[in-house]
Amino acid sequence: MISTSGRVAGASLSVAGHSIYPAFLPIPIICFIGALITDLAYIASADMMWLDFSSWLLLAGLVGGGIAGAVLIIELFMAGRNRTGALMTHFVLLLAAWIVEVFNSFIHTRDGWTAVVPTGVTLSLVAAVLALLAGWFWQSARAGNAGVTR
Amino acid sequence: MNRRTFLAFALLPLAACGSNQELDQASQYGANPVLPAPHEQLIADVGVFETTGWPAGETPTVPAGFRIEAIATGLSNPRNVLALPNGDVLIVESRNEGGEPVQRPKDPIRDWIMARAHSQTKSGEAPGPSNRITLVREANGDGRPGGRSVLVDHLNAPFGIAVLGDFLYVANTDAIVRYPFTGGQTRIEAPGVKLTDLPAGSINHHWTKSLVASPDGSRLFVSVGSNSNAMERGADAEINRAAILEIEPRTGMSSLFASGLRNPNGLTFYPGTNTLWAVINERDELGPDLVPDYMTSVRRGGFYGWPYSYYGQHVDPRVRPQRPDLVADAISPDYALGSHVAPLGLAFYTGSSFPLAFRGGAFVGEHGSWNRTEPHGYKVVFIGFRNARPTGNPRDFVTGFLKDGKARGRPVGVAVDDRGRLLIADDVGSTVWRVSYAGVGSPSVRAS
Numbered sequence: 248m249i250s251t252s253g254r255v256a257g258a259s260l261s262v263a264g265h266s267i268y269p270a271f272l273p274i275p276i277i278c279f280i281g282a283l284i285t286d287l288a289y290i291a292s293a294d295m296m297w298l299d300f301s302s303w304l305l306l307a308g309l310v311g312g313g314i315a316g317a318v319l320i321i322e323l324f325m326a327g328r329n330r331t332g333a334l335m336t337h338f339v340l341l342l343a344a345w346i347v348e349v350f351n352s353f354i355h356t357r358d359g360w361t362a363v364v365p366t367g368v369t370l371s372l373v374a375a376v377l378a379l380l381a382g383w384f385w386q387s388a389r390a391g392n393a394g395v396t397r
Numbered sequence: 398m399n400r401r402t403f404l405a406f407a408l409l410p411l412a413a414c415g416s417n418q419e420l421d422q423a424s425q426y427g428a429n430p431v432l433p434a435p436h437e438q439l440i441a442d443v444g445v446f447e448t449t450g451w452p453a454g455e456t457p458t459v460p461a462g463f464r465i466e467a468i469a470t471g472l473s474n475p476r477n478v479l480a481l482p483n484g485d486v487l488i489v490e491s492r493n494e495g496g497e498p499v500q501r502p503k504d505p506i507r508d509w510i511m512a513r514a515h516s517q518t519k520s521g522e523a524p525g526p527s528n529r530i531t532l533v534r535e536a537n538g539d540g541r542p543g544g545r546s547v548l549v550d551h552l553n554a555p556f557g558i559a560v561l562g563d564f565l566y567v568a569n570t571d572a573i574v575r576y577p578f579t580g581g582q583t584r585i586e587a588p589g590v591k592l593t594d595l596p597a598g599s600i601n602h603h604w605t606k607s608l609v610a611s612p613d614g615s616r617l618f619v620s621v622g623s624n625s626n627a628m629e630r631g632a633d634a635e636i637n638r639a640a641i642l643e644i645e646p647r648t649g650m651s652s653l654f655a656s657g658l659r660n661p662n663g664l665t666f667y668p669g670t671n672t673l674w675a676v677i678n679e680r681d682e683l684g685p686d687l688v689p690d691y692m693t694s695v696r697r698g699g700f701y702g703w704p705y706s707y708y709g710q711h712v713d714p715r716v717r718p719q720r721p722d723l724v725a726d727a728i729s730p731d732y733a734l735g736s737h738v739a740p741l742g743l744a745f746y747t748g749s750s751f752p753l754a755f756r757g758g759a760f761v762g763e764h765g766s767w768n769r770t771e772p773h774g775y776k777v778v779f780i781g782f783r784n785a786r787p788t789g790n791p792r793d794f795v796t797g798f799l800k801d802g803k804a805r806g807r808p809v810g811v812a813v814d815d816r817g818r819l820l821i822a823d824d825v826g827s828t829v830w831r832v833s834y835a836g837v838g839s840p841s842v843r844a845s
Contacts, residue, residue, distance in 0.1 A: 293717035295631050302501045353439045356503040358629040358682060359715030361437055 258325040260318055268318045272341075272385060274311025278304045279344060279378045282351075283371040286363050298355070298362055301371070305352045312345045333388035337381050344377035420686040422735055422773070426790045430733035432707075435714055436684035444770045445514035446804040448825045457806065457823075458797035459832050462752075465795065468820070469545060469829045473527035475822040476605065477742070477810035478829055479558050483580045484815050485534050488822065488829050492527040493554040493570060493604045500630065514767060514804070515825065528552045530567070532583055533829070546583040549576060556810075557608025557619060557664070561646060568606035568619050571597035573644065593649035596637045600624045603638075603678075605741070609664040610646070611671070617644040618673060622660035627680050627715050628704040639703045641675065641695060657701035657727060663743025663810070667694070667785050668757065676740035676761055677730065679707060685769035686736045692743065692761060692780070692787065693730035702727040732787040737766035738774030742810040745782075748817020751834045757782045760794060760819055762808040775799045777808050777821055795821060795832060 259266045282304040289297035319338055323330050351370035355362045424431040459465045469475070469488060477489040499505055532548040549567065557568035565578035565585070574589035595606055603622025610617055623639035624630050641661055643654040660678035667674055673695045679688035680703070688707045695701075700723060702709065704716045709729035712719065734740055742762030746755045758781045763774030775798045778791035798806045806826025814820055819832040 295629055298629075299501050302503070306502045350439065352502070356441070356501070357437055357715060358625070358627045359713075360717045361715050 259322055268315060268322065271311055271315035271318060272382070275308040275315060275341065275345065275348075276378045276382050278308030278311065279348060279371070280375045282308065282348075283368070283375040286368040286371045289363050290368060293360070295359070298359075301363070301367070302352070302355045305348055305355060309345065309348055309352065312341065312348075316341060316345060331388055333384050337384035337388050340377050340381035340384060344374045344381060347374040347377065419771075423790055425686065425689045425733050425735050427732060427787075430689045430708070432688070432711060433684065433686050435687055437682065438684070441682045442685050442769050443510055443767060444772055445510055445767050446765075446772070446799060446802060448514065448807075449803045449805055451805050451826050451828065455805070456797075457795045457821075457830060459795055462835055463832055464835045465830055465832050467828045468831045469531065469533050470827060471525070472531065472827045472829065473525035474824045475531075475809070475827065475829055476824050477556055477558065478812045478820045478822045479560070480812045480814035480820060481560065481580055482815055485532055485580070486814065486820060486829070487548060487558060488531045488533060489555050489558055489810070490527045490529050490531060491552070491555050491605075492524070493601070494528075497600050497602060511767065526550075528554060530555070530558065534583070544583070548583065549585050549589070554604055556605040556662075559608050559610045559617065561610040561614050561617070564646075566592070566608060566610075566617060566646070568595065568608040570601060570604045570606060571595055573606075573608070573617070573619060573649075575646075591649075592646070593644055593651050595619065595642075596621050596624075598624075598634070600630055600634055602630070603660040605660075605662055607662045607664045607675070609666065609673070612666050615646075617646050618642070618654060618664050619644060620658070620661040620664050620675060622662075622678070623703060625704075626682060627713055629715075635704075641673070654697060655695045655699045655701065657699075657703045657705075657723075658695070659703040661695075662741045663761070665743050665745060667782075668745050668747050670785060672785070674743060674745075674759075676734070676743045677701070678739055678741075679736075680704070680713065681737070681768040683713070685771070689733040689736045690738050690740050691730040691734055692732045692740065692759065696728065699728050700726055701730060708733075732780065734761060734763070734778070734791060735773050737768050739764040739766060740774075742777075742808065742812075742822070744811040744813050744819070746813055746817075746819075748813050750817035750836075751819075754781060755779065757785070759787065760811045760813075761791070762811045762821060764807050764809055764824075765798070765804070772799060775804065775807060777811060777819075795819075795830070798823070798826070 282301045285297045285300040347370050354367045456465050473490045474492045475488050476491045479487040529550040530548045532546050534544045552569055554570035555567050559566045565576045567574045572594050573592040575592050576585045576589045577587050602624045607620040619642050621638050621640050624634040639659050640656040641654045642651050644651045658677050661675040663676040665674050676692045679690050705720045706712050706724040706727050709727050710724055740761045741764045744760045746758050761778050765775035766773040777795035779794040780787050780791050781789050804825055806823040808821050809824050810822040812820045821830040
């Protein structure tokens with residue numbers, strides 16, 4: 248049962264009292280960082296297995312991130328004027344990481360070295376940094392919200 | 398001015414801004430093709446065409462003075478054809494069952510696109526029985542096809558066939574199998590005996606195994622295509638692949654004859670020589686004008702570059718680890734056919750019923766491109782030979798397979814029959830075509 252809760256300022260979509268968003272947000276962050284690591288492993292070894300890992304991690308991150316983003320957009324609308332600057336910064340960073348990884352997924356379809364070097368791993372690095380920053384600002388947004396509701 | 402030319406002029410100002418300059422096709426024919434720098438797009442160019450089959454009464458187009466007719470229709474994926482000395486024609490109907498394992502997210506997408514371009518039937522219709530050899534016999538020697546029988550059934554994705562001595566050798570995708578066979582036989586009841594295994598396995602990407610016997614009958618030569626585009630399935634998947642193997646027909650002993658040939662097909666000895674020729678499908682996804690497919694004589698022990706390089710020492714940027722030691726010895730092939738034309742059949746003209754200019758020349762069945770928006774191939778071309786070497790540009794011989802953006806057929810294997818007529822297996826069109834010279838008018842073939 249999906250409902251909205253007013254635990255934090257604004258509102259969050261939740262199932263049986265548990266917020267949906269925190270369950271999905273880690274997926275893109277972890278997968279995008281993972282793709283960077285497997286890209287580096289591919290550069291070090293030239294073993295195609297690592298390129299395959301990167302491709303699947305990018306896809307998983309895009310799917311998980313797509314769900315998280317959809318939930319976040321709804322919550323931002325529901326929050327209306329109550330949305331905080333930190334939450335908007337979080338959203339923009341996450342969206343930027345997601346868009347970078349869409350392009351990166353196409354680069355990663357190439358059959359070998361040029362799937363990663365130089366463009367692929369560069370985009371993986373950019374997206375991983377953006378995703379980590381998005382996580383950072385998510386915590387700021389939560390802390391800020393907690394302050395408001397307290 | 399036709400519509401396409403008009404469009405080209407209308408878009409000229411735009412084209413000048415893009416980096417994707419259209420290369421003159423003719424610059425990629427012959428011994429020294431122009432090779433642009435590799436250009437890996439964000440999304441690989443794809444140009445596949447809905448398959449419709451041939452409407453009743455319609456045929457491919459042949460030059461003036463020639464006649465084309467179907468000798469067998471309603472076949473199930475006919476891929477290859479062999480003419481016997483007694484006039485019988487063997488047609489290899491073949492379908493590789495089972496998909497490749499999914500390695501990356503792109504694989505199911507690519508498979509779906511490829512399946513569209515190979516589909517023989519409209520959705521909903523079940524395909525007919527395939528993986529067999531059908532024999533077609535002329536009824537009264539009057540040039541009209543007569544009886545038809547299934548010579549051998551229950552094969553495993555066969556492609557190459559050869560008659561040598563009292564045996565018919567069939568190159569299934571996973572093994573060469575030998576059947577007792579004498580000319581005139583219309584049905585083989587005896588079970589096949591496996592001569593030797595061929596590289597197949599769970600991926601089996603390029604699955605067609607072309608087969609030919611040496612002129613003295615002492616050896617068989619079989620082609621094995623690569624398991625990937627540019628070794629992206631790993632080196633272990635490519636053992637004895639992208640190669641031509643030499644096989645002793647009595648014992649089945651096999652050895653590597655030549656390597657670095659990405660997907661070789663159409664194995665044929667040049668008439669009157671001991672020189673083996675083949676047509677090769679080169680690699681994809683380096684841009685619409687790379688890498689030209691080619692026809693080449695094949696040297697014993699020769700290495701032709703794949704996957705590390707193409708056309709001699711042009712290094713493929715995708716393949717790691719690099720092998721400069723191998724690339725240093727990579728042979729540049731004899732004759733470029735154009736990029737992505739997908740040559741799958743090769744036959745030298747050994748007959749005498751076609752005009753003199755055709756004697757000793759090569760017919761190449763070009764299945765047609767997928768990795769470029771503007772189609773290449775989808776026709777049978779002719780290349781003249783002088784002193785057993787190719788000369789001049791390929792000329793269109795049988796065309797009309799693509800029409801109004803739909804594929805009515807796609808040519809694959811070609812052969813010359815006992816009366817010097819050209820036979821063409823058309824897999825998408827479910828037909829085997831026969832081209833004869835009507836002997837009237839002045840024969841001409843259009844430059845492509």
